[in-house]
Amino acid sequence: MKPRFVLRSSTPWWRGPLLIAIAAVVTFVVTAALIRWAGGNPVAAYRYMFVSPLQSKFGITESILAATPLVFTGAAVALAFRAGYWNIGAEGQLLAGTIGATWFGLQAENLPKVIAVPGVLLAGAVFGALWALVPALLRSRLGIDEVVTTLLLNPVALLVITGLLNGPWRNTATGFPDSDVVAEAVMMPIVWPGSRVHFGLVAGGLMALGCWWYVGRMAGGLRLRAVGLAPGAARIAGLEVERTLLATALASGAIAGVGGASEIAGVAHQLTIGISSGFGYTGVIVATLAALNFVGGITVALLLGVVNVGSFSASRALSIPSTMGEVVQSVLLITVVAALVISRFKIVWKGNDR
Amino acid sequence: MIEVIIDLLAASLRIGTPLLLAALGELITERSGVLNLGIEGIMYASAFSGIAAASYSGSLWIGLIAAVVTGLVAGLLLAFLTVTLGVNQHVAGLGLTLFLISVSNTVNRILFTSDGGQVRVEPWKSLGFGGPIFDQYLFTYGTLLIGVPFVWWLVWKSGLGLRIRAVGENPEAADVAGIRVARTRYQAILIGAVFMSLAGAFITLAYVGQFTINIINGRGWVALALVIFGRWNVGRCIAGAALFSLVNAGQLQLRLVPAFADVPFELLLALPYLAVIVGLAISGRNVPYPSAYLKPYRRL
Numbered sequence: 001m002k003p004r005f006v007l008r009s010s011t012p013w014w015r016g017p018l019l020i021a022i023a024a025v026v027t028f029v030v031t032a033a034l035i036r037w038a039g040g041n042p043v044a045a046y047r048y049m050f051v052s053p054l055q056s057k058f059g060i061t062e063s064i065l066a067a068t069p070l071v072f073t074g075a076a077v078a079l080a081f082r083a084g085y086w087n088i089g090a091e092g093q094l095l096a097g098t099i100g101a102t103w104f105g106l107q108a109e110n111l112p113k114v115i116a117v118p119g120v121l122l123a124g125a126v127f128g129a130l131w132a133l134v135p136a137l138l139r140s141r142l143g144i145d146e147v148v149t150t151l152l153l154n155p156v157a158l159l160v161i162t163g164l165l166n167g168p169w170r171n172t173a174t175g176f177p178d179s180d181v182v183a184e185a186v187m188m189p190i191v192w193p194g195s196r197v198h199f200g201l202v203a204g205g206l207m208a209l210g211c212w213w214y215v216g217r218m219a220g221g222l223r224l225r226a227v228g229l230a231p232g233a234a235r236i237a238g239l240e241v242e243r244t245l246l247a248t249a250l251a252s253g254a255i256a257g258v259g260g261a262s263e264i265a266g267v268a269h270q271l272t273i274g275i276s277s278g279f280g281y282t283g284v285i286v287a288t289l290a291a292l293n294f295v296g297g298i299t300v301a302l303l304l305g306v307v308n309v310g311s312f313s314a315s316r317a318l319s320i321p322s323t324m325g326e327v328v329q330s331v332l333l334i335t336v337v338a339a340l341v342i343s344r345f346k347i348v349w350k351g352n353d354r
Numbered sequence: 355m356i357e358v359i360i361d362l363l364a365a366s367l368r369i370g371t372p373l374l375l376a377a378l379g380e381l382i383t384e385r386s387g388v389l390n391l392g393i394e395g396i397m398y399a400s401a402f403s404g405i406a407a408a409s410y411s412g413s414l415w416i417g418l419i420a421a422v423v424t425g426l427v428a429g430l431l432l433a434f435l436t437v438t439l440g441v442n443q444h445v446a447g448l449g450l451t452l453f454l455i456s457v458s459n460t461v462n463r464i465l466f467t468s469d470g471g472q473v474r475v476e477p478w479k480s481l482g483f484g485g486p487i488f489d490q491y492l493f494t495y496g497t498l499l500i501g502v503p504f505v506w507w508l509v510w511k512s513g514l515g516l517r518i519r520a521v522g523e524n525p526e527a528a529d530v531a532g533i534r535v536a537r538t539r540y541q542a543i544l545i546g547a548v549f550m551s552l553a554g555a556f557i558t559l560a561y562v563g564q565f566t567i568n569i570i571n572g573r574g575w576v577a578l579a580l581v582i583f584g585r586w587n588v589g590r591c592i593a594g595a596a597l598f599s600l601v602n603a604g605q606l607q608l609r610l611v612p613a614f615a616d617v618p619f620e621l622l623l624a625l626p627y628l629a630v631i632v633g634l635a636i637s638g639r640n641v642p643y644p645s646a647y648l649k650p651y652r653r654l
Contacts, residue, residue: 334450
């Protein structure tokens, strides 16, 4: 008897949610083993990770703050993936955005805020798009795989930041390798009084909604989806596939870049080597868990923000490694993509005819 | 001058060993039509599990075995996701990489760094003969003298290699001819993962003798590029790995040259990555991807 997967002709409505629930249980079991090994109680750890941040205003606002960059990178990745452009360079593009924002922010002393804040976000967008430009051109002009080139530029972006911070942007007051604090003018307003939640959340939400509107409702978005689903057919239908890919890749890089600018202008206020804790890679998790849906992406980003904040409180309270949060997120990614595929199939046990 | 060249070549052989091993593993995998983006994570987890097992057992060979087992388990997971289920290969591979890196970092903290320590072993030494250039690790000789001919033989001369290429080019025809497509792809992924785990083990067990965060640092992605640059051929992959290693060893040497003292070393560190992208831009056009690349196969 061997199992075989056979495509279902119709999927009952409850199978998707059921399998997602199973995925969550599997995630719990797998990670619980690791938490036990670290000497923690898995149930308590999960309560810290998923529940306790939601029980205080501070926890809620810090989770939203942690979710803000993920809203950007999730939308950036989803937009590119929808067009079949495998941009895995959101990390580098976000880092490039932080460079652009810092560059702008260090010399914006005399600008009024109404110009400086849009300016710093624009600087992030331009730098992010520039960082996405070379892989995009190589793909659309020469057909060179963007997966490899976008991946390779991620460590390069971090090296550029290290170089800047050890060189021209070294802190003038302390001499440490982090930049001076950016001009007051570019610092984005707080949108939730008494917390650190800043305007970047609004900007990110608007961008994700904009992507949703464009991809779902506009003619250009229809072209984008057609290129993603069937590039050959799209070309025969007269669509300019290469130009669509190029434009999508640049837009994706720009969104990630604004995400970087939002971190600088919204919360960090200076460039540091650890400015991104893998936001670009987590963006792939966000986009995938949301099934490349932009509104869903905002929700998933908020969920992962809770996990990020919660894994630090779990780490403090139970003295388990704070990297547990990353383990939970990656296991969730693997189990959910598996569940989404399984939900479309039924398993048939049959005899031994291969 | 001659000393510089000698250093350059000797360093290139050291730098090139893990890259070549990983690229050979990816080559075998992709020949079967499957992309393994878990390569970076497999190298990372094997580098860690290898040194962890070596430090607990006191034997580097047991460390090597642990690394290979790690690679096999990771390969099995990727094969289940991409071959049995047919999950998107970009997402499955990247998810595997994120998973393996985060688990390795977590276990590293549980076992070693929670009390401020760091795992170290006395690594394999170079063999101590062959002069300044060819005094290399057993690992390097194994890679060049056994690994390379083995992969060439496997891909081009063995029955399994023929089946791997068949399911990578035309799985329907292979199926009709009686080749078990899923089983063949599992085999290719597992053999490839063993090579990737050897690459990771080399770095901790021979090259540096300790494990640090971010120790692989994009080497897996470079290997991925080398396979495209090498057009899925063993010989061209070696040439690519040699070129990359020369550039990398060269930038290490440049730092010692007084004229380059003012160039930020980060710029030099970025040079090898940029060289790979330039290499792809020059020679990566119209490369012959396996026809069934990225396509799951399912009889319906």
